[in-house]
Amino acid sequence: MWLPLKIKSGINNKVKSDIYNVLKVDFLTESTCLLRVERKDITFRAGQCFSLAPVGLGINREYSIYSGENDDYLEFLIKIIDGGTVTQAIKQLKVGDRVEIAGPYGEFCLKPNQIESSQFLFIATGTGIAPFHSFVKTFPHIDYKIVQGIRHHNEKYGVADYELGRYVACISQEETRDFKGRVTDYLTQIELSPETISYLCGNRAMIIDTYDILREQNIGGDNIITEVFF
Ligand SMILES: Cc1cc2nc3c(=O)[nH]c(=O)nc-3n(C[C@H](O)[C@H](O)[C@H](O)COP(=O)(O)OP(=O)(O)OC[C@H]3O[C@@H](n4cnc5c(N)ncnc54)[C@H](O)[C@@H]3O)c2cc1C
Incomplete structure (x- = not known):
């Protein structure tokens, strides 16, 4: 079987990162967190992902956008992994903390010509x-x-x-x-x-x-x- 797996989205290392305030941290289950951060002037297409990490951690991971293109905040749905380097730090985040975000990346998006008719x-x-x-x-x-x-x-x-x-x-x-x-x-x-x-x-x-x-x-x-x- 041949499968065109996209292991990583199209990372473009030239995209600059910026610092964003955490607006809300909501645990939907013991190990799943809905993280809301300010949006500033970021634009993205539904389905893209961002690279994200708590400020100072020095390691980041990719997270798909959960919120919509027209929301005035960014939301991410994040599974906290036992022993996970970044998610264990995300678990500690509180409102007012800061995260570093770069992106958007990737092409996991709906094709404009298919949206209405498919x-x-x-x-x-x-x-x-x-x-x-x-x-x-x-x-x-x-x-x-x-x-x-x-x-x-x-x-x-x-x-x-x-x-x-x-x-x-x-x-x-x-x-x-x-x-x-x-x-x-x-x-x-x-x-x-x-x-x-x-x-x-x-x-x-x-x-x-x-x-x-x-x-x-x-x-x-x-x-x-x-x-x-x-
Ligand atoms: C394009 C892209 C988009 C992503 N979007 C999301 C997202 O929206 N939400 C999200 O929760 N994760 C998402 N991930 C996964 C995320 O990037 C991290 O891999 C994950 O959060 C673990 O990071 P960590 O540093 O805590 O764990 P690490 O220390 O890097 O690794 C711990 C282990 O956990 C495993 N693992 C990773 N994710 C999971 C999982 N969900 N369940 C069980 N085991 C896992 C890894 O394979 C690894 O063996 C995405 C990954 C990619 C490539």
């Missing part, structure tokens, strides 16, 4: 839903379905922001009223139109397996766009 399938694991939230906030009228793979029901981040019937949770570790299993299990049980444009974001294993399933459903490789988080 049927989109957004497939995520965990915080991989961030760019899709940004898409939906920016273009609320697009025709989309989001399928998110999570372990527990409390990881249905921002579910109220999606129109009824457009969001499906695939929960692997808990019996709930949601689909029980992985996104790959769910996708093998539904039929997709070959015209569907699919965006995949999250862990590499899900993306590789999902890519194969979508190709088996006759979705062309050009209509499968991927962003690997780790």
Whole structure:
């Protein structure tokens, strides 16, 4: 199988970084943080990512934008990793602290000529839903379905922001009223139109397996766009 994995977005080291104030730190679960920072005059396209770190840490990581193009703040949805270099520092952030941000980077964006007329399938694991939230906030009228793979029901981040019937949770570790299993299990049980444009974001294993399933459903490789988080 050949998969055009985009391991890193198109990093341009010439982009300058700047310092931004933290406006809000909201723990949606014990280990998932919604970080809001001031926007200043940054412009970006929904789905792009930024390089971010608490000031003084000296190491940064990429985070996809969670907020919409028209919001007057920047938001990021960040999974705090046990022993993670940057996320353990992010976990300590408080309102008024400062973060260093560079960007935006990447091309994990909707194509302008497809926005109005296409049927989109957004497939995520965990915080991989961030760019899709940004898409939906920016273009609320697009025709989309989001399928998110999570372990527990409390990881249905921002579910109220999606129109009824457009969001499906695939929960692997808990019996709930949601689909029980992985996104790959769910996708093998539904039929997709070959015209569907699919965006995949999250862990590499899900993306590789999902890519194969979508190709088996006759979705062309050009209509499968991927962003690997780790
Ligand atoms: C383009 C791009 C966009 C990204 N956007 C986001 C985002 O919006 N939200 C987000 O939470 N992360 C995102 N990431 C991942 C992020 O950049 C870091 O890798 C992550 O936060 C871990 O950094 P760390 O320094 O704390 O851990 P490190 O010290 O670098 O590594 C710790 C370990 O954690 C693993 N790991 C990384 N991410 C996860 C995860 N989500 N779940 C489980 N294990 C993980 C790594 O593979 C590594 O083995 C993105 C990555 C890329 C490449």
